[in-house]
Amino acid sequence: MPLRFLYPVLLLFFPYLLRAQTGSRFTVSGYVRETGSQEALIGVNVYLPGTTTGTTTNTYGFYSLTLPAQDSVRLAYSFVGYESITRTISLRNNRTQNVLLTPGQALAEVSVTAGTLVEKVSETPQMSAIDVPIAQIKKIPAFLGEKDVLKVLQLMPGVQKGSEGQTGIYVRGGGPDQNLIILDDAVVYNANHLFGFFSVFNGDAIKSVELIKGGFPARYGGRLSSVIDLNMKDGNRDKLHGEGGIGLIASRLMLEGPLTKNHKGSFLISARRTYLDIVAAPIIKAQTQGQTEAGYYFYDLNAKANYDFSPKDKLYLSAYFGRDRFYATDKTSNTDTGLNWGNTTATLRWNHLFNQKLFSNLSLIFSDYKFQISAVERSAQDTEVYSLYYNSGIRDFGLKYDFDFYPAPQHSIRMGLQSTYHRFTPSAVVLQNAGINQSIDNINTIDVLESGLYVEDTWRPSSKLRVNGGFRLSYFQGTGVGYVRPEPRISAALTIKPDLSVKASYALMNQYVHLLSNTGIGLPTDLWVPTTDRVKPQQSQQVAVGIAKDYTDKGLALTVEGYYKQMNNIINYKEGASFLLINDPTGANRVRWEDNVTAGRGWSYGGEFLLQKKIGRLSGWVGYTLSWTQWQFDELNGGKPFFPRYDRRHDVSVVGIYELNKRITLSATWVYGTGNALTVPVGRYDTYRPGNAVVTGGMPNSAVVQGLFQNTRTVDDYGTQKNTFRAEAYHRFDFSIQFHKQKRTHERTWEISFYNLYNRRNPFFYRLESVPATATTNARTALFRYSVFPIVPAVSYNFKF
Template identity: 70%
Template sequence: MKQTLLSLFFLWLSSATIWAQNSGNRYTISGYVREKGSQEALIGVNIYLPGTSTGTTTNTYGFYSLTLPAQDSLALAFSFVGYESVQQTVSLRRNTELNILLTPGRLLSEVTVTGNRSQEKVSESAQMSSVEIPIDQIKKIPAFLGEKDVLKVLQLMPGVQKGSEGSTGIYVRGGGPDQNLVILDDAVVYNANHLFGFFSVFNGDALKSVELIKGGFPARYGGRLSSVIEMNMKEGNKEKLHGEGGIGLIASRLTLEGPIQKGKSSFLISGRRTYLDVLARPIIRAESNGEAMAGYYFYDLNAKVNYDFGRKDKVYLSGYFGRDRFFARETPQAEQSTKTNAGLFWGNGTGTLRWNHLFSEKLFSNASLIFSNYTFQIFADEESSRRNGTQLENQLYQLRYNSGIRDFAVKYDLDYYPNPKHAIRFGVQSTYHKFTPSAVVLKDTEAEQFRDEVDAIRVVESGVYAEDTWKPTHRWRVHGGLRLSHFQHKAVNYIRPEPRLSTAFVLKPDFSVKASYALMNQYVHLLSNTGIGLPTDLWVPTTDRIKPQQSQQVAAGFAKDFTKAGSLFEGLTLTVEGYYKTMKNIINYREGASFLLLDNPESANEVRWEDNVTAGRGWSYGGEFLLQKKAGRFSGWIGYTLSWTQWQFPELNFGKKFFPRYDRRHDISLVGIYELSPRITLSGTWVYGTGNALTVPLADYPSRPHQPVNNLFNSYYPGGFYPFSRPANDYGEKNSFRAEAYHRMDFGIQFHKKKRHHERTWEFSVYNLYNRRNPFFYSLQNNDQGQVVLKRYSVFPIVPSFSYNFKF
């Protein structure tokens, strides 16, 4: 099997090389496509010969290359969603460099330009299970508390399930939150959540592009089972100083970008901070008898600089740093009192240094040095004073808990464009991981002091890949690749091939059928007691006892573009897909296990974290429907998912299959954005989802202890028996209860006005417009008649918000 896959792939490479060698009198036209006015590189711009299927797209850095037969007059078109199309006529008698500037489309011109975007066809791409959302659309969709959130918009796509109410949790085609590869400028972001999941760490003002891949993964991506979420930051305006920002109910943000050396170098810096701690401070002080302070805040900081050394070399340095912090401090005024200082904080830090080099008109390279760091900490200090006779005694209790993961990585990629039929990419990446699964320090003056730490785990994860986008005929599109992944932990080595294949057959213009297969391996795992993806969850590596997770996914469907000018459906794309995915070696906590070592500190040094987990299998299958319009006065999408997901662990649920919490049979999303006029934008969303699968008590039984209890009650009750009963719950099988369906409508309106030197926007939005009391959790309680009933709790009723945004 391995030899066959390798043979097929090298056959593709040899065919491309032979074709190039026998090409005769052919020349290459290449260059960069940027945005007019800012010189920002544009990703995914379509470059094509009008009236033919010959063409290519720009890569992540805006570079393109197209080799064609020599001719005196060559018409070449450039088109991109949200930008005015450009057509250039050139003489191709030698290798030619052609750099293009695209002008952002205006509201009234977008309707006119739409008909010229016929080559931006999802039906002509071999890639399937992929979604791109324009940043401009993300900023217009109504958001919780007015904070625009990339991950919450991705939740509105088919195949993507949301977590609990208001959270940014992402569950793609039956996978967990750890099975998503989240990339920001080549750096992995391990925990993308603020405020325990209510907001993500990504500030939309600093982003240039967002792409979600759910299946048919290109070989350049590895290390996760379910999805790739790739985000690229803006480079910064090379022509003039530009800024934008906003003031909202809970947070404010500001982004500045501009030239360092005009036309050659630029910078971008973007920051966001909440002020919940400032708003709550007067209330906390008013209710305290002494000096007290408590609160919460988070902040994000994005920065990027770049320098253009000329036609062949460019350098980029970018980074992100963010932090969440809960804190509580109290110093009572009384002499005999307790002084407390406690907190919880977590954060991410990333840094990427990239060097682009152009070897020739056909060969483009990028070298990256990458740093990523995620930390989580809990601390609690309690100092109490009490008088013993004439002496004042002090007692001290201290707790420290730390966990995290730190990465250092190198990455080298090459893009090779031998001819219009082939676009080849190959490269290598190696990452040094340092895991700290848990480290607990406890000090107590009344108990035996101990210090308990788990040694850091150091591992190396690497991969080498090659892939090719091949057009063997005018009807066939093939994207194939092979990734060879390697993982080393002490003396344990895993080497595993990962074949990938996506194909499309164009039945007729604007309509194609597609199929894909992908095998993925994952060497890092997230241990979670909740399944929500909170910062208290632990990242741990594959070891000699814990095998890598692995998935295989097949998908098939069709894609249709509606391009007829003047028709009702002009500019729409329709994709329908079905998929089947198997997962093995997924891990979960055993029943009753915990991430803390405090449960049994005396034996903690003898217990490894692997003793607390169990490995199992998973299955997910279903169908997805997406009707999408990305540009024009009216844009948005309709998404529907029908899916089933099951897990099975030998040590959970008596070894029987069960539905994980976020299995949902039906999921619907309706998103609409309407430019009522140049000054008013309306937007709305409606979502529906089958209720979560939960484990709740099925019955409540009274019980009495059958043995004497040796405690203080013995002095009051002869025989040591309690005179009252204690409840015992019967839970039945795991996740056998299905919560009520979730549905919600959001609405927003934006008022724009252009001033002489800036543009301002007032936005008013309403989350949960019709005040649906969606279930958050359930519990058993006694009603007024003494009956035990299941009670539903909700967290967010109707929530209005407003914000002020500006650009200059």
């Protein structure tokens, strides 16, 4: 993005900088951290009790508040799960006030008054945003005991689940590629392990997670449907600390501690690995009598380090590395096959405090996603006679420069720019065939530049109105194509009575990267591709209205929202096409992936209800979604609208966590969802091809022709309409109980959990099968439903020291 676009933005806010130097107003600023660990706390409320004057800490725990000069100012600091405190200071000059907050007692009953409320959804202009405390995530029942951030987000209204057990996220009618998933400023493109049954995010290393479904702040761009912003822990600056766990399929360990004796820096390293390969490999080998060796495993590694060079300069370095690998060797056919994929991210960030009102962060970002299929066939002499390697991936190099400016209590301004250089490899095929002396090395790379410039202001024109207005200018440059598109954003909250507000938002979004998928469940075989001269950027416009109510005496927050979203230039495979057809190694002509896709439009609308309680002995939420989603493509379904796979009319989730006492925690979830829209076979028929005819018989008139046709295979007929079949409703009940034991130097927790406790056979896929005749019925063809998971018990052991 040319820097000349930044100059008008700086001039726009120049009067604020001048005003900041005059008048009898002074600024109090500082960092809010956790007692002991010195972990920076995000989103802490800093305010004057009994007024609407206040602010919140940013991603790095920094806050700034400019007030009239006075001898005594009382400031309150409050945050979910921490004890609120107040500080009284003299404000006759600019002040630095760093604060430490202590985690609250988990079993303490919460008594909240209007002056000390930890968090009010009715007062923030942001709507369609949800955050879940990590402490809650660790207590919610999980599949096979593996705590998963993305699966918890699936329990929120407006977020549709994919297939049984999958971590796919479908937000307000959008596909999995329309979610911007960020880990410490780095984009994660495929956030799945084990073909989508687990996410790549290890809860031990995560500090916070926020989901935004609409009313997007201008600082976010590049996707249509949601932002999932995750931040890793910084690490304990006080002393060495660790935690981990041993489960049925994986174990994990996290260590954190100070980098130096002066406590100016810290480190964190967290690792997790499954042992499915260790358990399954001997079983497979025994069942095949040693003729087949196969296995699967995944692992991930999070690492982070930070150091304070001065009160105004801080440096952060964070990284993630994860891999999935499946391998198989068949000795009877002398073949080796493999499937592996994984993500690598790294972020270097420099915080600089220009003055007490202007905070900046410069990020250098790297992200790399790779997927590979390999197949090797060898001769009896162990020489390679055939090999196929299929590669796909996307690699990013990015720069991001953000400014947080606090000119007055009524204004909190964010502005900045970001630019990302993408290198796409939508298909790379290496084929060698020694038998015909053939070797094809086909590597296609596409280089593009995606940038954005933004400014946003959280403005409080009065005590009853709060507005977040923003503007983003997105820029894309590819081979032979370029786009400059404006993206206005606005959201507002109007207080109509204490603790009750009406909210509204509008957001226009553009998306320049696309995911080609013919599975609908986000497998690693799906391809990331950029906008080209033949494929336009996706675009959406979303309007939302709703109410937000805080029940301060009970610690409850209620939001009810309605939305309408329209999406243009969404893409899908043409009928019968898939990624396997994008490059045909044996064909004479190469086929561009654009030839296999078609563009269309979509729209989604509905209502959402959420009643949430984050603190107290009993916590959790109740969510409900009523929604409709439709797509329309000229080249699909005869040009008629149809419901995509993840359209669900009703979706319900109930989550409860109860601290029975200091030693026992009970938790349960119940979910219900209308069945997915599917295309299933409506019939089947046999296909024939000409055979080798043989004439028998002594005379031509009595000749019998045999073998004129040869039966080749049975073909399913899917009809002419897409997704007209509705699967059966999905519902499930999960339960877990945790037993805690606090020792002098460590804490241990045993957890027993049950996934799908009442053994519901939820549909995973449907297939036509032949049913043989019986004494009372004729042979027939019937549609069978297949399920994946019955009741699944799990036991895990977790520890902290």
